[in-house]
Structures are given as structure tokens and as C-alpha cells.
Amino acid sequence: MPTVTLLPALAHVGELGALLPATLPAALSAQEVVPATTVVPGPFLLAPLLILLPLLGAAVLLLVGRRSDRWGAWFGVLMSAASFVVALVVFLSMLSLPPDERVVDHRLFDWIAAGGLDVGVGLRLDPLSVTFVLLVTFVGTLIHVYAVAYMEHDKDRRRFFAYLNLFVAAMLVLVLADSYLVLFVGWEGVGLASYLLIGFWNHERENAVAAKKAFIMNRVGDLGLIVALMLMFAGFGAVDFATVFADAPEAGTALLTAIGLALLVAACGKSAQFPLQAWLGDAMAGPTPVSALIHAATMVTAGVYLVVRSAPIYEGAPTAQLVVVVVGAVTLLFGAIIGCAKDDIKKALAASTMSQIGYMILAAGLGPIGYAFAIFHLVTHGFFKAGMFLGAGSVMHGMNDGVDMRRFGALSRYMKVTWITFGLGWLAILGIPPFSGFWSKDKIIEAAFVPIDGQEWRAWVFGGVALLGAGITAFYMSRLFFMTFHGHKRWNDGSGSPTGPLSTDGPVQHPHESPLLMTAPMVVLAVGSVALGGLLAFGNGFVDWLSPVTGHVEHADPVLPVWALVTLTLVLVLLGVLLAWRQFAVSRVPIVPPRGSVLTRAARKDLYQDQVNEAVFMRPGQYLTRSLVYGDRQMVDGGWMGLAGLVGATGEKLRGMQNGFVRSYAATMLAGLIVIVAVVLAVTTGTGS
Incomplete structure (x- = not known):
């Protein structure tokens, strides 16, 4: 697992130092980023196999059909695991190179040569892309293994594993692309795979509707990427990273701002950020392994990758950077508030994912000071959030597919492994030392408090939002944990049940632990939730590892001392935990949710995001469409039909x-x-x- 593999990396990419530095990176110039080389080291020639192996798995499972029902699931696991082995080879080979040789463009073949457009298909191998490759293949393989048991009784599980392999291949195309056009191919591929997996159980209307909603809202975001591609070709005459990034410092601010905003629209769609976030909660209709892989660890973080990868563009567009920070700040609060009111365990985790990605987007918008921390939190979040989603699936497995936390309670007595592994992920997302979230999320909070260009108001506003989000996160994640595993039993065990709001009437439940194939991946992810953050932070190792892409930066102090920020964050987290403990572990939780405040009722309805979308976009669109149809019938069709009628009437008169x-x-x-x-x-x- 990466926590072991990355140990030798520390000797190459970092120097030993304090685990919690008193200062943070500040700013860098674009010239400090390592330029790409086209000289491909031998082991890097294996990189195409990263994509081809899972793609082969998807093709075989789809083409062979039901003849692969007996072995198809394990074949899908094998293809994902083989891709991870190749990823390890590439990673270790990159570690052996000096930092200034770790950005490699590997051109595979020419694709489009028309007029002034020359687009080839190639791979960019650098610390950023390799980090994503390790995350996607390792976590993806664990989730494949988990799904073998989770989908054991599904008659179409062969097709499910084909779609999982297809997603892994498309995600690897996205993060390994050496141009925005090839990235767009992977971008659309993960959107297609997400649609297929969300709607996998499409015999239920709810699932089919959720899949269509996710697909359509992502298409809105994709329009932003298409516009960015057009602007790049118009402004730079190319869409490959090397040319665009080299020419960006000389481009006009207006062009870079337009491209940056268009890319942000794409990122908002794929990463469920405000205002294109409404699809993520509904996407929980898919099987739980889908939620863990696509909607926690990988696809929804593609927007963060896009912003960080496009850093040279945003460096020349301060307005676009500010908008990125605002979007991240709004979304992290938006998701946190929604998470406080959700009773569906998967939808509560989805709201948490939205909020945590908001932290990453905020960090990416801070510029060079936040790029590495955004990716750092992305990696640690991929472990603890995937682990918690798998834990939610384990709870559902033991509770006859129930998702209502108000009908759980006291499950720690019956599902020890699930309780412990989920609890470790819970401590990680809270940011309790020394768990992973402490090293990554707290760094984002500290970076948010650093003044940018001497503007202290931004530090206080965005730092305050990040700090507030940490307290709310502690409350709603503790609420989820206590309602599920602690407190009083709120399910029917067949021994009779009370009446009234505490009634546990319903199907008789016999909670039980999940099989080894499900708990083993949860244990591995829990280990990562505990140890990965500290390992990557040791000696500033992860920041140094990413420096060929994000640049070497100087240090700057936040407006508050680091020790004060750490203390304040932990105090808010502790208050959130205690409030949740008192309300959901000590007190009896009613089966029927109370009416609650206006904000609670709004949060249960996702802060009316669907209603706003309907009022702002859907209904005006319907009215416009109906008006156009009316005009077409009355004016266009009416005009021609009227002329035809006049000719016919004249003919009738003359015929007489x-x-x-x-x-x-x-x-x-x-x-x-x-x-x-x-x-x-x-x-x-x-x-x-």
C-alpha cells in the first residue's frame, strides 16, 4: 500500500524537519516550475499499460457476456491490480530521477492535423499525475475487492465490474493527458462511466432519474471545458500543456481570466461545487462501491486536479483565482450545513464530500501557497472518505440495505470491525492529531489565513470560513457516527418495541459483521486514515515531491500564529463533537425527525438547490421553449401555411x-x-x- 511504498520517497523528496512548521509557503513565479522534457526514461514506456489494462478488462467483460459471470468479478480486480503494479514501477522510477527531470511528456501518436491545429495523443508523467495514478489504482483496487462480496448476489455484477474498469481507465486518461483535448476525452469518459454506474440498478426509476440528473448537470460543466478549449486555440494556437503553459505568462489578463473562469465551470460540474452541486446527493442511488470510488476518492476530485494543473493560467488571472476561492468557501459551508440535517447515511457522507472538496478548491484558488495542500488533502481524503463509504455499505449490508440513521443505533456491539474502521476515518476527517486529516485540512486552514498581496481582509474572511467549516464538520460527522454506532437501539430486534416517536416498528433486523472481502479493504483504508497524513507531512516530503509542478515557494506567516490556529481549530472540533454526543448519543433520538428550525428544514431539502435550479433555469427554459414553439407554429408555419392557403383560395376562384x-x-x-x-x-x- 502507498503508506509503505512512500517511505523511501521521503529520502528523495524531503529533508527531515519539524512535523508542524511554523511558517507556510507563500508565492512563486511561474518560471520556477520545471519544464517538461520529451526524453522518456525506459520504465516510463510502460505508462500506456496503466490505461490499457483496465480498458482491456472492461472490453473483455462486456464482449464475452454472461460466459464471464463466474470469473468476471475477479478478472476486473486483476486488471485494476495490474494497473496499480505498473503505477508502482513508474512511481519508483520517478523517485530515482532528480527533481528537475521528473516532468516528462511521452507522445504516443498524432491525432489531429488540420490547418493550424496539431494535436497528438500523449501522456504527461510528473509528480502530480503519478500521485493521482497511485490513488486511483490503489483505492480502486481495494474497492474492486470490496465489491466482489458486496455485489455477490447481483446477477449483473459482471457488467458492474466492466463499468468499474471503464471508469478507472477513463480517470487515468484524464490525469495522464498531456493536452486539454486528451484530458477532455478522459473527462467525458468518467462522466459516461459515472452515468452507467449511478443508474446500474436502472429498473428502479429513482436510480435512472439520478443518473440522468448527474449526466445532464455534468454536461453543463463540460460546456465550460469546451469553451476553454476554444479560447486556448484562439489565443495560443494549441491546446497541449507545454505550449499553453509556456505562452501563458505573455498572454493578456482578459484571455487568461476567461479561460480560468471557463475551467472553473468545468471543475464545478465534475466536483459538485456551487452552483453545480445538486447532482451529488442523488448520485448515492448507485451501489455503495460506486459512491466510494467515484463520488468520494476519484472523479469528484477531478475538478481540483484541473485547477491545480492549470496553475500557470490562474497565476496570470487574479480575478479568476479569487472566484475559485469564493466558490470553494461557499461550497464548504453549503455542504457542511446540508450534512447536519441528513438522515440517510450515504447522503450525509455525500454532503461531507462536497464540503471537503470545497476545502480543496479553496486551497487551489489561493495560488502557489495552496496547490500542494489541496492535493495533500485530496489524497488523505481519498483514503478516509472511501473507507467511510465502504463502512456505510457494511452497515447497509448488516441492516438489510437500510440507510436511515434514525433506525440504527448501538451497532458498535454487533459490527466491531466496521465500527473501528469507520471511527478511525471519523477521527481523520475531524482533524484530530495525529490522524491524516490533521496534517492536510489544518494546513489548508493555515494557508487560508495567509494574506495574499497584502490583503488581510481576504485572510480573515476565507480563513474564518475554513475555521467555521471545521467546527460544523465535527458536529455533523459526529452526529453520523453516534447515530449509527452509539446511543440507543432504534431498530426492531423482534423483542417488541416502544410506541410513539421512539417506536422501532419495522422489519426485524439482525445486525451482523460483513465478510472478510468487505472488511479487509476497510482495514487497509483505515490504516491510511491513521498514518498516511503524518508520513506525507514528515520533513515536508509531500510538498517537496510536488514542487516540480507547483514550484518551490518561500515562507509567509498567517495573520494568527500557527499554534493559535491549531488550538482554535481543535477547540471548535471538540465543541462540535460534544454537542453531537449530547444530542445523539446521550439523548434518545426519535425515529421520526422533529420539525426543527427553518435552517434545519432548508438543509433537509439541500438548501433548496433543486428548487432554485428549477426556478432560475428549468422553468424559464420551459417558458422560452414554449414561446419558441408557439412562434414557430404561428409565425413560421402560419406564414407559409397562410400563403399556401391564399394560393389555394385564388385557385378555387379561378377554377370556377x-x-x-x-x-x-x-x-x-x-x-x-x-x-x-x-x-x-x-x-x-x-x-x-
Whole structure:
């Protein structure tokens, strides 16, 4: 696992130092980023296998059909695991290189050569892409193993594993692409795989609707990426990273701002950030392994990758950077507030994911001071959040697929492994030392308190939001943990139940621990939740590892001392935990949720995000469409049909004159002759005078 593999990395990428430095990185110039080389070291030639192996797995499982029902699941696991082995080889090879040789562009073949556009298909291998590759393949393999048991009784599980392999392949295309156009191919691929997996149980209407909602809202975000591609081609004449990043410092601020905002729209769609976040909660309709892989650890973090990868563009667009920070700050509070009111365990975790990605987006928008911390939190979050989603699936497995936390309680007595592994993830997301979240999320909070360009108001505003989010996170995640594993039993064990709001009437439940194939991945992810953050932070190792991409930065002090920020954060976290303990562990939790305050009722409805989307976009769109249809029928069709009617009516009148009588024709000819003679005489008379 990466926690072991990364140990030798510390000797290469970092120097021993204090685990909690008193100062933070400040700013860098774009020139400090290591330029890419086209000289491909031997082991890097294996990189295409990273994509080809899971793609082969998907193709085999889909083409062979039901003949692979017996072995298809394990074949999918094998392809994902093989891709992880290749990722380890590439990673270790990169560690052996000096930092200034760790950015490699590996061109595979030419794709488009038309006019001034020359696009090839290639891979960019650098610390950023390799970090994502390790995360996707390692966590992906664990989730594949978990799914073998979770989907054991599903008659279509072969197709499920084909879609999982397809997703892994598409995600690897996205993070390994050496141009925005190839990245777009992977971007669309993960969107397709997400649609297929969310709607996997499409015989239920709710799942099919959720899949369509996610697909459509992601298409809105994709429009931003398409616009960015067009602007890049118009402004730089190319869409590959090397050319765009090299020319960005010389480009105009207006162009870079437009591109940066367009890329942000794409990031908001894929990473469920405000205002394109409404699809994520509904996406929990898919099988739980999908939620763990796609909607916790990998796909929803693609927006963070896009912003960090596009750092040279944002460095020249301070307005776009500020908008990125604002979007992250709004979303982290938005998701946290929603999480406080959700009773569905998976939807509560989805709200948490939205909030935590908001932290990452905020950090990425801070510029060089936050790039490495955004990716740091992305990696640790991938472990503890995937572990908690798998834990939620284990609870559902033991509770007959129930998801309502108000009908759980006291499960720690029956599901020890799930309770412990979930609890370790809970401590990690709270940011309790020495768990992983402490090293990553707290660094984002500290970075948010650093003044940018001497503007202290930004430090107080965004730092305050990040600090407040930590306290709310502690409350709603503790609420989830206590309602599920502690407090009083709120499910029917067949021994009779009380009446009223504490009634446990319902199906008889027999909670039990999940099988080894499900608990083993949870244990591995729990170990990462405990140890990975400290290992990566040791000696500033992870920041140094990413420095060829994010640059080497100087140090700056936040507006408050680091020790004060750490203390204040822990105090808020402790208050959130104690409040949740008193309300959901000590007190009896009613089965029927109380009416609650106005904010609580709004949070239960996702702060009316669907209603706002309907009012702002859907209904005006419907009215516009109906108006266009009316105009088309009345003006366009009406005009042509009216002209046709006029011609037809004229023909009807003229046809009445053709009665077949010779005398009528003779009279008509005589009348015509008289008219002609009269005209001739009139003309002759007028000329003579």
C-alpha cells in the first residue's frame, strides 16, 4: 500500500524537519516550475499499460457476456491490480530521477492535423499525475475487492465490474493527458462511466432519474471545458500543456481570466461545487462501491486536479483565482450545513464530500501557497472518505440495505470491525492529531489565513470560513457516527418495541459483521486514515515531491500564529463533537425527525438547490421553449401555411371560371379583345395629342 511504498520517497523528496512548521509557503513565479522534457526514461514506456489494462478488462467483460459471470468479478480486480503494479514501477522510477527531470511528456501518436491545429495523443508523467495514478489504482483496487462480496448476489455484477474498469481507465486518461483535448476525452469518459454506474440498478426509476440528473448537470460543466478549449486555440494556437503553459505568462489578463473562469465551470460540474452541486446527493442511488470510488476518492476530485494543473493560467488571472476561492468557501459551508440535517447515511457522507472538496478548491484558488495542500488533502481524503463509504455499505449490508440513521443505533456491539474502521476515518476527517486529516485540512486552514498581496481582509474572511467549516464538520460527522454506532437501539430486534416517536416498528433486523472481502479493504483504508497524513507531512516530503509542478515557494506567516490556529481549530472540533454526543448519543433520538428550525428544514431539502435550479433555469427554459414553439407554429408555419392557403383560395376562384361552356369562353375572349382595343386607342390618342 502507498503508506509503505512512500517511505523511501521521503529520502528523495524531503529533508527531515519539524512535523508542524511554523511558517507556510507563500508565492512563486511561474518560471520556477520545471519544464517538461520529451526524453522518456525506459520504465516510463510502460505508462500506456496503466490505461490499457483496465480498458482491456472492461472490453473483455462486456464482449464475452454472461460466459464471464463466474470469473468476471475477479478478472476486473486483476486488471485494476495490474494497473496499480505498473503505477508502482513508474512511481519508483520517478523517485530515482532528480527533481528537475521528473516532468516528462511521452507522445504516443498524432491525432489531429488540420490547418493550424496539431494535436497528438500523449501522456504527461510528473509528480502530480503519478500521485493521482497511485490513488486511483490503489483505492480502486481495494474497492474492486470490496465489491466482489458486496455485489455477490447481483446477477449483473459482471457488467458492474466492466463499468468499474471503464471508469478507472477513463480517470487515468484524464490525469495522464498531456493536452486539454486528451484530458477532455478522459473527462467525458468518467462522466459516461459515472452515468452507467449511478443508474446500474436502472429498473428502479429513482436510480435512472439520478443518473440522468448527474449526466445532464455534468454536461453543463463540460460546456465550460469546451469553451476553454476554444479560447486556448484562439489565443495560443494549441491546446497541449507545454505550449499553453509556456505562452501563458505573455498572454493578456482578459484571455487568461476567461479561460480560468471557463475551467472553473468545468471543475464545478465534475466536483459538485456551487452552483453545480445538486447532482451529488442523488448520485448515492448507485451501489455503495460506486459512491466510494467515484463520488468520494476519484472523479469528484477531478475538478481540483484541473485547477491545480492549470496553475500557470490562474497565476496570470487574479480575478479568476479569487472566484475559485469564493466558490470553494461557499461550497464548504453549503455542504457542511446540508450534512447536519441528513438522515440517510450515504447522503450525509455525500454532503461531507462536497464540503471537503470545497476545502480543496479553496486551497487551489489561493495560488502557489495552496496547490500542494489541496492535493495533500485530496489524497488523505481519498483514503478516509472511501473507507467511510465502504463502512456505510457494511452497515447497509448488516441492516438489510437500510440507510436511515434514525433506525440504527448501538451497532458498535454487533459490527466491531466496521465500527473501528469507520471511527478511525471519523477521527481523520475531524482533524484530530495525529490522524491524516490533521496534517492536510489544518494546513489548508493555515494557508487560508495567509494574506495574499497584502490583503488581510481576504485572510480573515476565507480563513474564518475554513475555521467555521471545521467546527460544523465535527458536529455533523459526529452526529453520523453516534447515530449509527452509539446511543440507543432504534431498530426492531423482534423483542417488541416502544410506541410513539421512539417506536422501532419495522422489519426485524439482525445486525451482523460483513465478510472478510468487505472488511479487509476497510482495514487497509483505515490504516491510511491513521498514518498516511503524518508520513506525507514528515520533513515536508509531500510538498517537496510536488514542487516540480507547483514550484518551490518561500515562507509567509498567517495573520494568527500557527499554534493559535491549531488550538482554535481543535477547540471548535471538540465543541462540535460534544454537542453531537449530547444530542445523539446521550439523548434518545426519535425515529421520526422533529420539525426543527427553518435552517434545519432548508438543509433537509439541500438548501433548496433543486428548487432554485428549477426556478432560475428549468422553468424559464420551459417558458422560452414554449414561446419558441408557439412562434414557430404561428409565425413560421402560419406564414407559409397562410400563403399556401391564399394560393389555394385564388385557385378555387379561378377554377370556377372554367365551366366548359363555349359561350363563356367566347364572351371572355370578346371582353379581352375590348380591353386590348381600348388600351391601344387610349395610347394612340394620347400620343397624337
